[in-house]
Amino acid sequence: MEFRSxxxxxxxxxxxxxxxxxxxxxVAFLALGMRRPLLLEGEPGTGKTALAEAxxxxxxxxxxxxxxxxxxxxTQALYDWDFPRQILHLRALEASGAVDAEQAEKSLYDxxxxxxxxxxxxxxxxxxxxxxxxxxxxxxxFEAFLLEVLSTYQVSIPELGTVTxxxxxxxxxxxxxxxxxxxxxxRRCLYHWIDxxxxxxxxxxxxxxxxxxxxxxxxxxxxxxxxLRDVDLQKPPGVAETLDWARALHLLGxxxxxxxxxxxxxxxxxxxxxxxxxxxxxxxxxLAS
Amino acid sequence: MSELSGIAESAxxxxxxxxxxxxxxxxxxxxxxxxxxxxxxxxxxxxEAAALAGVGDAAATYHAGRATLCGxxxxxxxxxxxxxxxxxxxxxxxxxxxxxxxALETSYxxxxxxxxxGEGTAADEEIVRAMASAAEVxxxxxxxxxxxxxxxxxxxxxASLDVRPPERRSGRRQPWHRGALDANRTLRASxxxxxxxxxxxxxxxxxxxxxxxxxxxxxxxxxxYADALLRLAHRIGxxxxxxxxxxxxxRLTRLTRALNARDAERALVxxxxxxxxxxxxxxxxxxxxxxxxxxxxxxxxxxxxxxxxSDGWERGDAALLGEQVAHLHRIAHRVVWVNPHRGKPSYExxxxxxxxxxxxxxxxxxxxxxxxxxxLLQVIARA
Numbered sequence: 001m002e003f004r005s006x007x008x009x010x011x012x013x014x015x016x017x018x019x020x021x022x023x024x025x026x027v028a029f030l031a032l033g034m035r036r037p038l039l040l041e042g043e044p045g046t047g048k049t050a051l052a053e054a055x056x057x058x059x060x061x062x063x064x065x066x067x068x069x070x071x072x073x074x075t076q077a078l079y080d081w082d083f084p085r086q087i088l089h090l091r092a093l094e095a096s097g098a099v100d101a102e103q104a105e106k107s108l109y110d111x112x113x114x115x116x117x118x119x120x121x122x123x124x125x126x127x128x129x130x131x132x133x134x135x136x137x138x139x140x141x142f143e144a145f146l147l148e149v150l151s152t153y154q155v156s157i158p159e160l161g162t163v164t165x166x167x168x169x170x171x172x173x174x175x176x177x178x179x180x181x182x183x184x185x186x187r188r189c190l191y192h193w194i195d196x197x198x199x200x201x202x203x204x205x206x207x208x209x210x211x212x213x214x215x216x217x218x219x220x221x222x223x224x225x226x227x228l229r230d231v232d233l234q235k236p237p238g239v240a241e242t243l244d245w246a247r248a249l250h251l252l253g254x255x256x257x258x259x260x261x262x263x264x265x266x267x268x269x270x271x272x273x274x275x276x277x278x279x280x281x282x283x284x285x286x287l288a289s
Numbered sequence: 290m291s292e293l294s295g296i297a298e299s300a301x302x303x304x305x306x307x308x309x310x311x312x313x314x315x316x317x318x319x320x321x322x323x324x325x326x327x328x329x330x331x332x333x334x335x336x337e338a339a340a341l342a343g344v345g346d347a348a349a350t351y352h353a354g355r356a357t358l359c360g361x362x363x364x365x366x367x368x369x370x371x372x373x374x375x376x377x378x379x380x381x382x383x384x385x386x387x388x389x390x391x392a393l394e395t396s397y398x399x400x401x402x403x404x405x406x407g408e409g410t411a412a413d414e415e416i417v418r419a420m421a422s423a424a425e426v427x428x429x430x431x432x433x434x435x436x437x438x439x440x441x442x443x444x445x446x447x448a449s450l451d452v453r454p455p456e457r458r459s460g461r462r463q464p465w466h467r468g469a470l471d472a473n474r475t476l477r478a479s480x481x482x483x484x485x486x487x488x489x490x491x492x493x494x495x496x497x498x499x500x501x502x503x504x505x506x507x508x509x510x511x512x513x514y515a516d517a518l519l520r521l522a523h524r525i526g527x528x529x530x531x532x533x534x535x536x537x538x539x540r541l542t543r544l545t546r547a548l549n550a551r552d553a554e555r556a557l558v559x560x561x562x563x564x565x566x567x568x569x570x571x572x573x574x575x576x577x578x579x580x581x582x583x584x585x586x587x588x589x590x591x592x593x594x595x596x597x598x599s600d601g602w603e604r605g606d607a608a609l610l611g612e613q614v615a616h617l618h619r620i621a622h623r624v625v626w627v628n629p630h631r632g633k634p635s636y637e638x639x640x641x642x643x644x645x646x647x648x649x650x651x652x653x654x655x656x657x658x659x660x661x662x663x664x665l666l667q668v669i670a671r672a
Contacts, residue, residue: 026348026352026353027352027356029342030342034337036334038356070460071459071460071461083476083480087484090483091484101483104483136588177588178588178589183360187328190356191357191361193365234582234586235586
C-alpha cells in the first residue's frame with residue numbers, strides 16, 4: 001500500500017516515536033503488502049500493542065481495538081441488535097396507530113438498530129487497523145470464529161445481509177503466549193516474536209518517548225535495566241517499565257542515578273516482592289561500578 | 290542490498306526466477322525435515338513474501354521466512370539452524386537465541402517392561418472369575434513389587450480408571466431455568482411476539498474445566514513407578530481437555546506433545562525418547578524453578594490443579610524446593626503432592642525435601658497402586 005519498502009516503514013514509524021528493528025519492519029512490510037494478519041508474540045511490555053497504534057497513526061487510519069478476555073463471544077466481537085431500542089420502536093409504532101405487521105418487522109432490522117462491535121466496525125470502516133489484543137486470553141472457540149472472519153473479511157448478518165470490507169483491514173493479533181494458539185489460526189498469519197531491544201535502541205526509544213529525561217540519566221537507566229534483564233527475575237522489566245522508571249526519576253528531579261533514589265523508585269520497575277529484593281542486591285553491584 | 294546477479298540479467302530472466310523458487314522451496318523441504326510443520330500454503334506464502342521483500346536481499350528473505358514458515362519460538366530456533374546450514378551464513382544477520390534447556394533429544398528405551406502387552410486370555414468361565422479377583426488383588430498391590438508380567442496385565446487395567454476434569458465457574462453464562470435474569474434472551478423472545486413480554490428467561494454462570502498440570506519425577510529413586518505414572522499421565526491427558534505434562538529430573542522436559550498419541554504404548558515410547566535424563570539424579574527445587582519461570586507463571590499453572598508425583602528426595606537445597614512450591618501454591622488453584630511411599634504403613638514424612646514442601650501442599654496422597662491412582666483421580670476431580 002503506501003509503504004515502498006521495509007526501510008520506509010521503519011523511517012515513518014520512527015516519526016511517530018515507534019522505533020522498530022529491521023526484522024520487525026520487514027515483517028510489517030510483508031504483512032501490509034500481502035494483506036495478511038500479523039501475529040505478534042513476545043514478553044509483556046515489548047511494544048506489541050504500540051505497533052498497531054503507530055501503524056494506525058502513520059497511515060492516518062482509525063484504530064479499532066478488540067480486547068480479548070475469557071468468555072468473549074460473537075455478540076461482543078461482531079455485532080448485536082439493540083433490543084431495548086427495537087422494542088421502544090415497536091411501542092412507538094403501536095402508539096401511532098395503524099401498524100402493518102410486515103412493514104413493522106422490516107423497519108425493526110434496520111441499520112440503526114445494529115450495534116457494530118469491533119470486528120464489524122473494522123470491516124465497515126474499511127481501510128482501518130484492527131487490533132485483536134491478547135488473543136490467548138479468549139477461549140479456543142472464539143479463535144475458530146475469528147479464523148472465519150480473517151479468511152474472508154466478511155460477516156453475514158441473517159436479517160440484513162453480508163457485510164464485506166471494500167478494502168481488507170490491516171489486522172494485528174497479539175499474544176502473551178499463556179497458551180498455544182491453534183495452528184489453523186497461525187497459518188493464516190505472519191508470525192513475529194518481539195524481543196527486548198538492545199542497549200542503543202532502547203536509549204533511542206526512551207529519548208523518543210520521554211524526551212524530557214536528560215541524556216545522561218537516560219543512558220544510566222537503560223544500562224541498569226538491560227543488566228537487570230540478565231538477573232534471574234520472575235518478571236524481567238519491559239520497555240514500558242524502563243519508560244516508567246525514567247519518567248519517575250525525572251519527576252523526582254534526579255540528575256544522576258544513585259542507590260537511594262533507585263531503591264525508592266523501584267516500584268516503577270519490578271512488581272514482585274521477591275524481585276525487588278534481588279534487584280536491590282543487584283543495584284549495589286551495578287551502581288558501585 | 291545486492292541483487293541476485295541472475296535476476297538483473299534480462300536474457301535468462303524467467304529461468305533464473307524459477308531457479309530462485311526452486312532454491313526457496315528446497316529450503317522449505319529442508320525445514321520440514323528438521324521438524325517445522327511447513328504446509329503447502331505456508332510454503333506458498335513464503336514464496337510470495339520473498340518475492341515482495343526482494344529475493345536478492347538476504348536479510349529480507351530471512352525475515353520473510355521466519356514470518357511465514359514459523360509459528361512458535363521453538364520453530365524460530367530450528368529455522369535459524371536450518372537457515373545457517375542451507376544458505377551460506379552471512380554477516381549481519383541476527384544471532385540465534387540460546388536454546389531452551391530441554392531441547393536435547395536422545396533416544397533411550399526406559400520402559401523395557403512395558404513391551405509386549407500381555408492380554409489375559411480366558412476362555413473358561415471359572416478362569417474368568419479367578420481373573421476378576423486376581424485383578425482386584427493387582428489393583429491394590431504396590432507397583433514397585435510387580436513382576437514384568439504383572440505390570441503388563443496392570444497396563445491394560447489403566448483404561449478402567451475414571452477420569453473427570455476439575456471444574457470452575459466460567460465468565461460465560463448459559464441459559465438455565467432459574468438464576469439471574471437474561472435480558473437479551475427475554476427481549477429477543479418478546480420481539481418474536483411483537484414486543485409483548487411474556488416469558489422471562491434466566492441464566493447462570495457456566496462451568497469450564499480447569500487445566501491440569503502433571504509434574505512427574507523421573508529420577509532414579511522413582512524409576513520403579515515411572516512407567517505407571519506416565520501411563521496415568523497419558524490416561525489423564527486423554528480424559529481431560531487441558532492437561533500439560535512435564536518430566537522432572539536433572540532438567541525439565543515437556544511431555545505433553547509426546548503423550549498426545551491415542552495409543553498408550555506409542556505415547557510411552559515417544560515420551561521415553563523425549564526425556565534425556567531417565568533415572569538420573571534429582572534437583573527438584575531447580576527443575577521446579579525452571580518450570581515456574583518458563584511455563585508456570587506465564588499461565589500454564591495459573592488457576593490449574595498441579596499434581597506433583599515425587600518422593601521428595603532432594604539432593605539439592607531443600608529450602609529452594611520449599612520456596613518454589615510455596616510460589617507454585619500462590620499461582621495454582623490447588624497443589625497435590627503424590628508420594629508412592631506414603632501408601633506404605635511405616636511411612637513418616639521425615640526427609641528434608643518433603644518436610645519443606647508439606648506446608649505448601651493442599652493434598653498429600655499416596656500413589657503406589659492402581660487403587661491409589663483411582664483415589665487420586667477423585668481428588669483431582671473434586672479440586
